Amino acid sequence: MIEVFIDIILLSFIAVTAVAILRMTNLFAIIMLFGIFSFLSASLFAVMDAVDVAFTEAAVGAGISTVLMLATIALTKTQKEKVSVSHRHWLPLSVVIVTGAVLVYGTLDLPAFGDPEAPAQTHVAPYYIDKAVEETGLPNMVTSVLASYRGFDTLGEVVVVFTAGVAVLLLLGGKHRISDTGTNEIEKNEHSLILRVVAKFLIPLIIVFALYVQFHGDFGPGGGFQAGVILSAAIILYTLVFGLDAAERVIPPSILRILASLGVLIYTGVGIVTILLGGNYLNYSVLGDSKVAGQHLGILLVELGVGIAVFAVLLVIFLTFAGRGRP
Amino acid sequence: MIIDILSWILLLGGGLLGIIGGIGMHWFPDVYSRQHAAGTTDTLCAMLILLGLALQAGFSLVTFKLALIFIFLLFTNPTASHALANAAMQGGLRPQLERTAGGDNP
Amino acid sequence: MMDFIIGHYNYWVSIFLMMVGFYAVISRGNLVKKIIGMNVFQVSVFLLYISISTVEQGSAPIFTEGVELYSNPLPHVLILTAIVVGVATTALGLALVVRIKEAYGTIEEDEIHELDHTL
Known part of the structure; x- marks a missing residue:
């Protein structure tokens, strides 16, 4: 209740x-x-x-x-935001109300919230819940579904993230012509001593936490996606406190671009290796001596690839945005 | 039993401070005094709740994780308050020194 | 009746959020606001999926001794990846907004249309 x-x-x-x-x-x-x-x-x-x-x-x-x-x-x-009076608000409002009413009408037939007998709970989910632990040896079912059972989906998602990073680089990465965009906020702020000391103390802890999330993701909540995001957040914090130039000295953008591709390459590479070892694409069972050991190794490698790719892409996106305002 | 009562006292105290902080955010007139209210919520409220939870969990891995969160909050929240106040000061907001009724801006 | 409302409240709030996001996208002229509206829409879809995955009295889908009932891990996987893809596509949208600002000098839709007609 x-x-x-x-x-x-x-x-x-x-x-x-x-x-x-x-x-x-x-x-x-x-x-x-x-x-x-x-x-x-x-x-x-x-x-x-x-x-x-x-x-x-x-x-x-x-x-x-x-x-x-x-x-x-x-x-x-x-x-x-400029609020213009010329906009007629009744048209969008009526569109929204009609759509919402239709959707609410659709929910009336849905099974109640939390119903264990709902169709979503009775098809493929029981298989994952029953068999995932025994087949992959990992207690976290989300990780085993993410990296093994639905490895193709996740590969697609990682490629989408990678593509979005490339697109942002193409749009904002080059030198831009307009010079009057002013000075960069990140550059000119001299941050106080307190902030710099605490950031220096915290950033290593955040990085350690990200690594914990990466490698403990098989057993508890976490995994490559979360670890990549947390790791890039650590570097973003560094950039915000110490400035863009310092951050680019720590991780040069060229290395980040290589890392982003490396992450995707690790993921697809694991798939190629499984084909060469005689299995299907991304069927990790052939990687180890036993099926379970192979699954475990495959999931670990794939999660590593995801982590590296997400970290590098998010950081590339942020640094590109931050570098755009540079005079 | 005693531990249970103690942890509930801590949890309720933390919750109460959270509510007081929320009221203070609306009550106070300018950024800096509001920050005082927010700071209360950030530090003591969160820490009382964490202590209460740690007592509930007993001596286990959960308590260790809670202790880590405790340390993390101990360092970050005052720093965040400091950074916020500093940014407001650099942004040109002056503390409101006279006693006036209502009004958001100094 | 009460059971029906409690059982469907989640879906209704998801739809409400969806419509708020939709309204922000179609009625507001500011491009940043439109993207935030899109994000609200996106979160509403996440909420709908997670609502569907929840099982009453179930626990988080991490194997623990002595727990029989778990919530459905499949929607969790879909949404987990969707969140990260969502932030990447949002970044792409924001990059487009920055480029539009550089090309047109404004991020209000009306003004962009006017500039397009005068060109």
Whole structure:
């Protein structure tokens, strides 16, 4: 009962936050509210037993998205949204209300929230829950489904992330012509001693935590996606406190580009190796002496590839945004 | 039993401080005094709740993780408050020194 | 009746969020706001999927001795990857916004249309 209560309260919070995002016009406040929105949804995911998802959402939504959006409004130098009177609001509003009504009508036939007999719970999920631990030797079913049973999906996702990183580089990576974009916020801020000392102390801890998440992801919540995001957040913190030039001395962009491709290459490479060893593409069972050992090794390698790719791509995206404002 | 009562006292105290901090955020007139309210929530509230949870968990791996979170919060939250206040100061916001009724901006 | 409302509240809030995001995308002219609206829409889809995966009295899908009922791991996997893909595509959208600002000098849709007609 208490879980339902918490669930309803969090959902109401989220709804209120979304309306506030819609009604506000100050972009900075909107972005901050969006961070709160992400955190609320992460707590909601945790309440609904999706710990891995909550972890990812907390790291991505509140960390990386917010920073990227702030970088965008710094680059576009827009503080407020212009509210034009010429817009007719009744048309979008009626479209939205009609669509929403149709969708709500559709939910009436859905099984109730948490119903163990729902179709989603009775097809392929019981197989994963029964067999995953025995077939892969990993207690975290999300990791084994992610990297092994649904390895093709995840490969596709990693390639999408990689492609998005390449596209951002193509759009913003080069030298730009307009010189009047002003000085970079990140460059000119001289941060106080306290901030620099605490950052120096924290960044190694964050990196260690990211490695823990990477390699403990087989046993607890975590894995390559989360670890990559946390690791890039550590470097983003470094950039924000010590400046872009210092960060580029620590990790040169050329190395990052190689790392991004390396991550995808590790993933696809594991697939090629399994073919050469006589299995199907991404069938890790042939990698080790026993099936379980092979699965374990394959999942570890693939997660490593995912972690490296996500880390490098997110960092490339951030550094490209940050470097755009450089005079 | 005693540990249970103690942990509940800590948890409820933390929750109460959270609510007080939330009220303070709306009550106070300018950034700096609001930050005082937010700082209370950040530090003491979170720490009381963590202590209460640690007592609930007993001596286990969970307690160790909670202790790590405790240390992390101990360092980051005051720093975040400092950075925020510093940014507000550099952004040109002056503390509101006179006693005036209402109003968001100094 | 009460059971029905509790059992469907999650879906309704997801749809509400979806519509808020949709409304922000189609009615607002500011491109950054549109992207944030898209993100709200995206989170609503995540919420819908995770709601479907939840099982009453179930625990997180990490094998523990003595636990029989787990929530469905498959939607978790789909959404976990979707979140990271989401941030990458959001970054792509934001990069486009930055380029539009550099080319047109504005990120308001109306002004961009006007500039397009005068060119």
